[in-house]
Amino acid sequence: MSLLQEVWQAVKAIGTGMATVHKRVYEEAPTEFYPYVKPDLPPVSVQSLALVENEDGSERCIVCLQCERACPAQVITIERHRNPEGKGFLIDRFDIDLVNCMYCAACVEACPVSSIVTIQDFEMSTYDLQTLKADVDFLHEQARRARQWYSPKFGVEVRTEDGRIEKAPPEMQPGGLAEILKPAEEVDS
Amino acid sequence: MEARMKQERLYDEDVYTVHPEDYRALCERLAGEGYDFPRAISGIDMGYGLRVTLQLTRMKDLAKVTVRTDVPYDNPVVPSVTDLWPGVEWYEREAYDMLGLRFEGHPDLRRILLEDEWALHPLLKRYDTGGYPVPGWEPKPWPDPEPWAPPPPPEPEEAGEADEGGEAS
Amino acid sequence: MSTMSLEPVPGRSDEMIVNMGPQHPATHGVLRVVLGLEGERITRAVPHIGYLHRNHEKIEEARTYPMVIPYTDRMDYVSGTQNELPFVLAVEDMLGIEVPDRAKKIRTMFFELYRLASHLVWMGTAMLDLGAISPFLYTFWDREIILGIVEKTAGARMLPNYYTFGGVRRDVHPDFFKDVADFLDHMERRMVDYEHLVLESPVVHARTIGVGVLSKERAVARGVSGPVLRASGVAYDVRKAFPYDAYPDVEFEIPTSPDGDTYARFWVRFQEMYQSIRILRQLVELTPKTGPYKGKAPARIKPPAGERYRAVENSRGELGVLVVSDGTDKPYRVKHRGAAFSNLQIVPDLFEGAKFSDAIAILASLDPVFGEIDR
Numbered sequence: 001m002s003l004l005q006e007v008w009q010a011v012k013a014i015g016t017g018m019a020t021v022h023k024r025v026y027e028e029a030p031t032e033f034y035p036y037v038k039p040d041l042p043p044v045s046v047q048s049l050a051l052v053e054n055e056d057g058s059e060r061c062i063v064c065l066q067c068e069r070a071c072p073a074q075v076i077t078i079e080r081h082r083n084p085e086g087k088g089f090l091i092d093r094f095d096i097d098l099v100n101c102m103y104c105a106a107c108v109e110a111c112p113v114s115s116i117v118t119i120q121d122f123e124m125s126t127y128d129l130q131t132l133k134a135d136v137d138f139l140h141e142q143a144r145r146a147r148q149w150y151s152p153k154f155g156v157e158v159r160t161e162d163g164r165i166e167k168a169p170p171e172m173q174p175g176g177l178a179e180i181l182k183p184a185e186e187v188d189s
Numbered sequence: 190m191e192a193r194m195k196q197e198r199l200y201d202e203d204v205y206t207v208h209p210e211d212y213r214a215l216c217e218r219l220a221g222e223g224y225d226f227p228r229a230i231s232g233i234d235m236g237y238g239l240r241v242t243l244q245l246t247r248m249k250d251l252a253k254v255t256v257r258t259d260v261p262y263d264n265p266v267v268p269s270v271t272d273l274w275p276g277v278e279w280y281e282r283e284a285y286d287m288l289g290l291r292f293e294g295h296p297d298l299r300r301i302l303l304e305d306e307w308a309l310h311p312l313l314k315r316y317d318t319g320g321y322p323v324p325g326w327e328p329k330p331w332p333d334p335e336p337w338a339p340p341p342p343p344e345p346e347e348a349g350e351a352d353e354g355g356e357a358s
Numbered sequence: 359m360s361t362m363s364l365e366p367v368p369g370r371s372d373e374m375i376v377n378m379g380p381q382h383p384a385t386h387g388v389l390r391v392v393l394g395l396e397g398e399r400i401t402r403a404v405p406h407i408g409y410l411h412r413n414h415e416k417i418e419e420a421r422t423y424p425m426v427i428p429y430t431d432r433m434d435y436v437s438g439t440q441n442e443l444p445f446v447l448a449v450e451d452m453l454g455i456e457v458p459d460r461a462k463k464i465r466t467m468f469f470e471l472y473r474l475a476s477h478l479v480w481m482g483t484a485m486l487d488l489g490a491i492s493p494f495l496y497t498f499w500d501r502e503i504i505l506g507i508v509e510k511t512a513g514a515r516m517l518p519n520y521y522t523f524g525g526v527r528r529d530v531h532p533d534f535f536k537d538v539a540d541f542l543d544h545m546e547r548r549m550v551d552y553e554h555l556v557l558e559s560p561v562v563h564a565r566t567i568g569v570g571v572l573s574k575e576r577a578v579a580r581g582v583s584g585p586v587l588r589a590s591g592v593a594y595d596v597r598k599a600f601p602y603d604a605y606p607d608v609e610f611e612i613p614t615s616p617d618g619d620t621y622a623r624f625w626v627r628f629q630e631m632y633q634s635i636r637i638l639r640q641l642v643e644l645t646p647k648t649g650p651y652k653g654k655a656p657a658r659i660k661p662p663a664g665e666r667y668r669a670v671e672n673s674r675g676e677l678g679v680l681v682v683s684d685g686t687d688k689p690y691r692v693k694h695r696g697a698a699f700s701n702l703q704i705v706p707d708l709f710e711g712a713k714f715s716d717a718i719a720i721l722a723s724l725d726p727v728f729g730e731i732d733r
Contacts, residue, residue, distance in 0.1 A: 009560045016554045021492055023551070030499050042531075044513040072425035104428035104519040109527070118513065150513075152528060174511065174531050200451065200666060201600075226594070227581045228669070231680050231693035242680065242693075244667060248578055248592065251599050255667070276581025279703050287415070302408035302732060311416055318420050 043148055043156040044174045046105045047122035049096055050146055051139035052115055052157075055165050061115035063089040067107035075100045076107060094136040099129050114151035121146060150174075195337050202244075202253040206337045212258045213268040216243070220273040223247050224254055227274035232284035234314045237329040239265045239288055243277070259336050260290070262328060269295040287312040364392050364402060372396055380409045384487045384718045387728030391705065393714070400717060403709035405702065410732035418692040423449055423659035424522070426689065430679075431517040433694065434730040437476040438508065439468045440672040441730070442521040444679040445692070447602055448668040449523055452661035452683060456653045459604075461525030463645040466604040467538065468508065468520060469670075470634045470641075474545065475504040476673035477631050484624070484722035485556060488565055493555050500548055507537045523659060525652035539642050542635055549631065557628055566621035570708045570720035573618060580707070581700040584675025585630060586724060588614045589622035596671035608640045620716075623723040660687050674698045674725060696730045 032039055041047065054060050063080040075097035080089040107116050119142060126132060134142075143149065148158045148168060156168035193208035194215070207215050228244040243256040260267060269292035271278045281292045282301040289310040292298055300307060309316060315326045364375050379390035388409035394402035414433065418426045430441045443465065450457065482497035505515040510531040512518035520527055531537075556562055572582070577590040587594055595612045597605045613629030615622035661683040669678035675697030682691040701724050708720050 013558075013560050016558070017492075020551045020555055024496065030502055042510045042513075044511070044528075044531075045509055046513040070424070072421055072428050102428060102432075102517070103514065104431075104517070105513060106425070106428065106519070174528065199664075202667070225578050227579075228667075228676065228678060229680070229693065229695040231691070233682060233691045233693075244680075244695075248594060274581070275579050276700060276703060279699065300408075302411040302413075304408075311413055312419075318416055 041120045041122075042174070043120070043168070043172055044118070044150050045120055046103045046108075046118045047120050048098070048103075048118070048124060048142060049101070049107070049134075049139065050117055050119045050142035050149060051094065051136065052117055052143045052149065052165075053140060055163065059091065059115075060113055061091065061094070062113055063091055063094075064112060066110040066112060067116055070106045070110035072104060072106055073100055073102050091136055094139065096134045096139065098124070098132040098134050108151050111151065111153070114154040114157075117143070117149035117151045117157075119143070119146040119149045148172075193337050195339050199255070202255050204255045204257065206257045206259075208335075208337050209258045209260050209267055212241075212256065213270070215256060216270045216273055219245060219254060219256070223249055224252075225274075227276040227280075228253075230277050230280035230284055232288040232290050232312070234288060234312060235259060236314060237331050238262055239290055241267050241284065241290060243270065245274070257336070261331070265290045266293055267291070268293050269298075271295055286310070289313070364394055364404060367394075370396075373401060378717075380406075385721065386483060386726055388732075389702075389721075389726065389728065391709070391717075393709070393717070395714060398713045398715070400709050400712055400714060403706045403717075405705045407702070407728070407731050410728045412733065414733045415692055415694065418689060420688065422687045423661070423689060426692065427522065428517070428519045430694075431519055432729060433696070433733060434476075434672065434674070434677070434698070434727050435516055436479045436727055437472045437673045438516055438518050439465075439512075439520050440472050440476075440670065441677065442519070443469065443602070443670045444668045444677055445681065446521045446523060447670070448666040448679055448681040449659065449661055451666050451668065452664060452681070453523070453656070453659065455524045455655050457525055457603075458650040458653050460646050460649040461651050461653065463604040463607070463641055464526050464530055464651060465521060466608075467638060467641050467645065468512075468518075468526075469603070470637050471504050471508065471538070473634050473673050474631060474638075475501045477627050477634075478504075480627060480673075480722075480725045481552065481556060484719075484725070485562075487718050487722040488562060490555070490559075490561075493552070496548070496551070496555075500545065503541050503544065507534065507541060510534070510537070522652065522655070524655035525650070527652075529651045535642050535645070535647065538638060542638055542642070545635055549628075549635075553628070557625060562624070563621065565716070565719050566624060566723070567619060569620045569716045570712060570723065571617070571619045572704060572708060576707065577618070577704070580704050582675070582704055583700060584671070584673070584697050585626045586623055586701050586704075587675065588612065589626045590618040591616040596669050596676050600669065602668075602670060604641065604644075607644060608637050610637050620719050620723040627725075658687055660685065669695065672697055674727065674730075675701060677730075694730075694733060696733065698724075698726045698728075699731045699733075702726050702731055 052060050065078055068076045068078050077095040079093040081092055083090050105118055108118050148156055150156050155173050157165055158168045160166055193211055195206040197204050205215060224245040224247045226246040226248050228246055231242045233240040238259045238261045240257055240259050245254050267290055269281055279301060281295050284290045285298055286300040286302055287310055315323055317323050374395045376393045376395050378393055379385040380388040390406040392404045393400050414429055418429055426445060427442050430445050433441045478497040478501045482494035485493040508518055509515045511534055512520040572590050574591045577587050578592060591614055593612045593614045598612055610633045613626050615626055663683055663685040665682040667678055667680045669676045677697045678695035680693040681689055684690040709717050
């Protein structure tokens with residue numbers, strides 16, 4: 001290859017590169033200005049776990065231990081006792097080690113009453129890892145702070161202004177929820 | 190050699206189970222038959238001994254073959270096949286690392302994933318996930334018949350089936 | 359992992375022993391290579407792996423079958439759901455679970471989306487090793503779109519835990535097919551730019567053509583698979599050789615190159631990205647918009663005693679798994695055949711005789727991912 005050809009090659013390569021970079025300048029940047037602008041996460045996004053209470057403040061969890069059995073990382077520890085008045089069980093202890101949790105959402109999948117749910121709150125950075133060893137109060141608090149949460153059985157649920165829990169409108173729901181949304185449509189018609 | 194080898198068909202693979210002394214000879218035969226692509230060597234703790242599973246593919250017609258051999262815990266020595274398929278070099282090192290299988294003739298048999306000074310072979314069933322001995326673990330007796338024993342000759346009932354077929358036709 | 363270094367050869371005082379890694383940025387993770395250098399030329403190379411070792415295989419023996427799936431995710435962390443598939447296929451075979459046609463197609467769509475994502479990461483980091491920074495920014499920009507599509511459906515970006523026995527965990531997001539079609543339009547425009555920046559760049563030509571030549575016979579005997587094998591002229595692709603999921607329903611080609619050098623490996627990955635776009639285009643049309651996404655699977659997964667090896671063609675090659683069952687609800691043994699693990703074995707072959715700066719280019723063309731190599 002002659003010197004002239006080499007120079008031409010180099011000029012062409014630089015020109016192509018510059019042209020490509022120049023094209024990008026006018027495209028919308030994908031950068032997120034995170035601490036100032038919060039990211040818009042899809043409602044199914046698994047960022048943290050929470051334990052939802054009913055509207056009247058009673059426990060939704062029936063302490064069936066399904067989530068403890070389904071957990072691959074084995075970070076859920078539950079202790080329970082029989083309800084002295086009435087049926088079922090009451091929680092003695094419900095701990096999730098959110099440090100070792102790998103956020104696979106297997107517990108959410110296993111829950112028969114959609115008590116344990118995934119939420120979008122990811123801002124859990126801390127100087128002390130002990131604060132992420134979540135107990136039942138921590139998990140309730142996570143749910144109280146959350147505006148919406150997701151579980152495969154009930155879909156996306158939202159907390160309204162006056163504290164009621166409702167199913168989210170269909171446009172917020174992910175796929176595969178036709179059977180869940182059907183009753184609402186029937187009521188409308 | 191015929192007596193110490195079992196051949197069966199499992200899904201889409203030919204599976205040979207051989208005596209460890211015949212392992213090398215079978216591998217040489219398979220290399221001669223054109224099995225050129227080594228997929229993996231897996232070590233398995235069978236409870237009575239250690240199993241080596243070598244999996245090969247022939248690129249020409251995509252035939253797959255598995256070779257198995259079992260060795261006792263107290264003398265887990267298997268001949269290496271790195272000279273036939275250089276691609277198993279790291280898999281043999283991994284099997285040595287995880288289960289303590291010693292491959293005779295391997296050019297560089299060191300631990301591969303764990304440190305050189307590591308004390309135990311973690312995939313043995315006698316250790317739990319924490320590396321502590323499992324309480325009450327005892328090796329099982331060597332299987333009888335041995336894994337490479339060929340299946341017994343066909344029973345008379347199969348002959349009966351053949352007779353029925355003959356009647357039908 | 360080993361603390362071993364190289365012993366100096368008596369009578370060769372001009373050889374210098376250099377440790378590359380484990381924290382060298384060009385090793386794509388935690389690879390340590392001990393190099394013997396004679397000036398700029400490499401005389402000996404000994405790779406050491408294991409710095410990211412977690413012993414998945416032991417953990418998986420202590421977990422039930424559904425629990426193993428999230429662990430397999432964490433092997434090859436840039437290609438997400440691709441790792442789950444061999445294990446899921448093997449257990450489905452042992453149990454005889456039927457997978458609905460639509461679920462197979464959704465699985466294949468995610469598989470190919472992650473192949474694009476993985477090759478984009480490869481392109482960015484490979485060019486970073488060769489000294490170009492802007493392709494890295496652009497490829498991660500495009501990968502972000504893929505991860506966004508996956509997150510909308512699966513709930514996570516890199517470790518989605520999305521496949522399950524008999525299909526997928528939940529139906530795709532209603533916008534999924536439109537998102538994918540839009541992304542493919544975008545990607546086709548971007549591929550033109552990438553060709554300009556990577557394949558047609560004289561700098562890339564100078565650094566890669568004729569460098570690190572791997573012969574066909576050596577590649578096969580070393581157990582190399584995937585784009586590295588196909589760049590040496592062997593048309594072996596598990597998608598065609600042992601088809602799984604929806605691959606028999608779609609048309610695509612296996613790009614091969616006879617050269618076997620670093621440039622051929624770059625070129626083959628590029629052609630694979632075009633084939634992935636082609637497969638996704640067909641699947642967007644073929645997949646029914648509604649329908650079953652999961653077949654009937656037993657509540658307790660308990661395969662009968664036996665063993666099964668299944669492999670898939672992941673972004674790096676033949677990713678296989680040998681599942682041994684003893685009839686209980688926990689696998690007796692799970693052995694992963696890592697594609698990058700096998701491919702990394704040729705490092706000594708390719709490094710010896712190469713120049714030190716070429717070693718970086720060769721390693722970039724092998725595309726190792728240490729989550730899978732060290733397991």
